[in-house]
Each structure stands twice: as structure tokens, then as C-alpha cells.
Amino acid sequence: MSHSYPDQDTMRAALALAVRAPSVHNTQPWRWRVGDTTVHLYADDTRQLPHADPDGRDLLLSCGAALHHLQVAALGLGWETEVHRLPNPTDPQHLAAVEFHPATPTPEAERLARAIGQRHTDRRRFTSWEVPSTYVDAVVAASAATGVVVRDVDSARDRATLLRFFERAALEHAADSSYGAELARWSGRHAAAEGVPARNAVVADDPTTRVFASPTLPEAVIHDIDDTARMLLLCTSSDDRLSRLRAGEATSAVLLTATTRGLATCPLTEPLELPDIRAGIRSEILADFGYPQVIVRMGWAATSADQVPATPRRPLDDVVQPL
Structure with a gap:
């Protein structure tokens, strides 16, 4: 790949972080297609929940979270993103096309990228400590x-x-x-x-x-x-x-x-x-x-509580294909 597009290892690293996004029931209802200059996000309607999510709203929320995770991960790796949302009116499953441009990440951008691996959904009670x-x-x-x-x-x-x-x-x-x-x-x-x-x-x-x-x-x-x-x-x-x-x-x-x-x-x-x-x-x-x-x-989670285990994710090759 060229100097104006992430190399294969960088792209896989960014996508590996993108799929850490939360999704309804951890269904991971997304598909990614990697082209020569863009990455495309598609909704995987086969993973829609017909009873909890009959209109697909949760599915779109889940895919949106993964899209933002990709933007954060890419910037943390030195690539700014340009996102074209719903780029193909004839294909409702095509949710985004993402282009990349070299960038220098700020310390805050690097902190956000690191947070992807640190974030876990915590369903336990929180403490009474006030959130500033x-x-x-x-x-x-x-x-x-x-x-x-x-x-x-x-x-x-x-x-x-x-x-x-x-x-x-x-x-x-x-x-x-x-x-x-x-x-x-x-x-x-x-x-x-x-x-x-x-x-x-x-x-x-x-x-x-x-x-x-x-x-x-x-x-x-x-x-x-x-x-x-x-x-x-x-x-x-x-x-x-x-x-x-x-x-x-x-x-x-x-x-x-x-x-x-x-x-x-x-x-x-x-x-x-x-x-x-x-x-x-x-x-x-x-x-x-x-x-x-x-x-x-x-x-605030209780300081005495064990860390929440990471939820599993599907293998990257199951959700990422070449365009």
C-alpha cells in the first residue's frame, strides 16, 4: 500500500480495535470490506435480533459504535479518517466508506485509542462517589x-x-x-x-x-x-x-x-x-x-471489585474481506 494509505498491518490493527465496539447482545452485526484506498462498513442483517430489535435500530447503533471505534483507532495509529455515511442509496446495508489521510495524533487521541482496550461494559452496581x-x-x-x-x-x-x-x-x-x-x-x-x-x-x-x-x-x-x-x-x-x-x-x-x-x-x-x-x-x-x-x-466501579472480563469477539477474518 502507498504512503497515503495504511499498510496491511496497520489496517488490521485498526480494524481489530474497531470490532471491540459494543453491540446489542454482542451480536457484532457488521462486515468490513477493504479496498485499495477505502474501507467500507456494511450492516450484517443476518445478525439482527427479530424480537429485541425488530426495526434494526440497535443494529445501526452497534455499527455506528464500530465506525467510531475505527476512526479513533486509525487516528491513534497516525491516520485521520474521512467518513462518507450511507454512500450508496441502492444498498441500504452499505453504511460507510472511509478514506484515510496521514496525521499526527494528539495525546488525547492516543488516550482515546488506548481506551478501546480498557473499556468494558460493567453491569454491576456503581459506588456512591460523585462523578465530577x-x-x-x-x-x-x-x-x-x-x-x-x-x-x-x-x-x-x-x-x-x-x-x-x-x-x-x-x-x-x-x-x-x-x-x-x-x-x-x-x-x-x-x-x-x-x-x-x-x-x-x-x-x-x-x-x-x-x-x-x-x-x-x-x-x-x-x-x-x-x-x-x-x-x-x-x-x-x-x-x-x-x-x-x-x-x-x-x-x-x-x-x-x-x-x-x-x-x-x-x-x-x-x-x-x-x-x-x-x-x-x-x-x-x-x-x-x-x-x-x-x-x-x-x-465509579468499586475499587475492591474484580476487573470485568473482556467479552469475546469473532475472528477478524470472519468479518473483514477484500473488496
């Missing part, structure tokens, strides 16, 4: 840079309302046998290179925690149960495919920025997967301003 407002401002700014607004759900009324919607979603899903069967297929002992392994799922009494199959991750031992985790609601002005893709990019930006500050995070989508509950969140918390796309729980 400057940290919240940093993640809000990171999301805004992608064009997505973050609403910090900080009032007691709005937090109670949001928790009520989480409880409603859990009850509806618990009564849906098809959803339960799908969740069982994508979690627990069946999870290998995909899905949520039992070791990454926790038995918890927190209504925001999705109930995966056969959880074995120990809950953090926290003596102060006054959880002051921040609940961040990412929302977009529209609800089209591009908005959902960008919301996935913003989710990645929020998670990685929080990780560079030492914070634990957990992206949450369960109440947004049910149209009536999502509409309720939009009405009661956003006052019909914007469309809620994802919720991020952010706070």
Missing part, C-alpha cells in the same frame, strides 16, 4: 462533536420516571417467550465468540440491568447503596437511519471519553426497544424534543 461535573461535560462535548445531544437525567423526578420505564420494559420482556428464547440463544453458556457470556452477566436487583441467561459475574460489594451513577440519554433530532448510525458513533465517543477518565460505563437500550415505552421516554423526559436512542449509565 467536568467529566460529565467532557462526555457531553464528545457526543456533541458527532452531532448527537446528551441529556443528563439528573433530576429526582426524571430519574424515577426513567427507572419506572426500565421496570415496565423488563416486565414486558419477561412475559414475551420469543424474546426470552432469543436472549437465551445470545447469552449464558452458549456464548462463545459472540453473545454475552455468563461471566459478563450479573445477578442484580438493579432495574436497569437486563436479565441475561445463567449470569455468573459477582455483584460488586458496596456498603453505601446510594447509587449516584449518572444516567445519560443520547438523543437525535431525527429518527432516520443516518441519525441512528450517528447515535452509535456518539455512544462510542461517550464510552471512550468516560474510560479515559477512569469511569465505568454500561450502555442500555432495553426500554428503547419497545415502541410504547420509547415514546413515553420521549414524551415525559425529553418533552417530545428529539428521539431517544441509547442510555449510558456512568459512574
Whole structure:
């Protein structure tokens, strides 16, 4: 490859980091095609969840997170990216074409790239330590840079309302046998290179925690149960495919920025997967301003808690092919 395009080893390193992005049920619903001058991202609709994600919104969020991970990884390796989103109107699965230009990474860019390997979804309770407002401002700014607004759900009324919607979603899903069967297929002992392994799922009494199959991750031992985790609601002005893709990019930006500050995070989508509950969140918390796309729980993990194991990923050659 030329000096104006990453060599093969650099490209594989960037893609190996890109696929560390979080995805719904760790389905990893993406395909990458590497050309002579560009890398292309495609949605893998065969990995869409028909019961948890019937309209494919979570799939687009997942692919958007991987797209942003690629941008961060490439810059950390010395390559700035130019992204063309939804470049082919005749192929809805073609989500992005990415071009590369040599660049000198800043220290912050290098920190973000390192955060990809440090970030893990932590479904355990967080401590009562307050998250500094400057940290919240940093993640809000990171999301805004992608064009997505973050609403910090900080009032007691709005937090109670949001928790009520989480409880409603859990009850509806618990009564849906098809959803339960799908969740069982994508979690627990069946999870290998995909899905949520039992070791990454926790038995918890927190209504925001999705109930995966056969959880074995120990809950953090926290003596102060006054959880002051921040609940961040990412929302977009529209609800089209591009908005959902960008919301996935913003989710990645929020998670990685929080990780560079030492914070634990957990992206949450369960109440947004049910149209009536999502509409309720939009009405009661956003006052019909914007469309809620994802919720991020952010706070301090207990210092005594073990590190969350890394979730598995499919082999790179399974998701990357030449153009």
C-alpha cells in the first residue's frame, strides 16, 4: 500500500480495535470490506435480533459504535479518517466508506485509542462517589462533536420516571417467550465468540440491568447503596437511519471519553426497544424534543471489585474481506 494509505498491518490493527465496539447482545452485526484506498462498513442483517430489535435500530447503533471505534483507532495509529455515511442509496446495508489521510495524533487521541482496550461494559452496581461535573461535560462535548445531544437525567423526578420505564420494559420482556428464547440463544453458556457470556452477566436487583441467561459475574460489594451513577440519554433530532448510525458513533465517543477518565460505563437500550415505552421516554423526559436512542449509565466501579472480563469477539477474518 502507498504512503497515503495504511499498510496491511496497520489496517488490521485498526480494524481489530474497531470490532471491540459494543453491540446489542454482542451480536457484532457488521462486515468490513477493504479496498485499495477505502474501507467500507456494511450492516450484517443476518445478525439482527427479530424480537429485541425488530426495526434494526440497535443494529445501526452497534455499527455506528464500530465506525467510531475505527476512526479513533486509525487516528491513534497516525491516520485521520474521512467518513462518507450511507454512500450508496441502492444498498441500504452499505453504511460507510472511509478514506484515510496521514496525521499526527494528539495525546488525547492516543488516550482515546488506548481506551478501546480498557473499556468494558460493567453491569454491576456503581459506588456512591460523585462523578465530577467536568467529566460529565467532557462526555457531553464528545457526543456533541458527532452531532448527537446528551441529556443528563439528573433530576429526582426524571430519574424515577426513567427507572419506572426500565421496570415496565423488563416486565414486558419477561412475559414475551420469543424474546426470552432469543436472549437465551445470545447469552449464558452458549456464548462463545459472540453473545454475552455468563461471566459478563450479573445477578442484580438493579432495574436497569437486563436479565441475561445463567449470569455468573459477582455483584460488586458496596456498603453505601446510594447509587449516584449518572444516567445519560443520547438523543437525535431525527429518527432516520443516518441519525441512528450517528447515535452509535456518539455512544462510542461517550464510552471512550468516560474510560479515559477512569469511569465505568454500561450502555442500555432495553426500554428503547419497545415502541410504547420509547415514546413515553420521549414524551415525559425529553418533552417530545428529539428521539431517544441509547442510555449510558456512568459512574465509579468499586475499587475492591474484580476487573470485568473482556467479552469475546469473532475472528477478524470472519468479518473483514477484500473488496
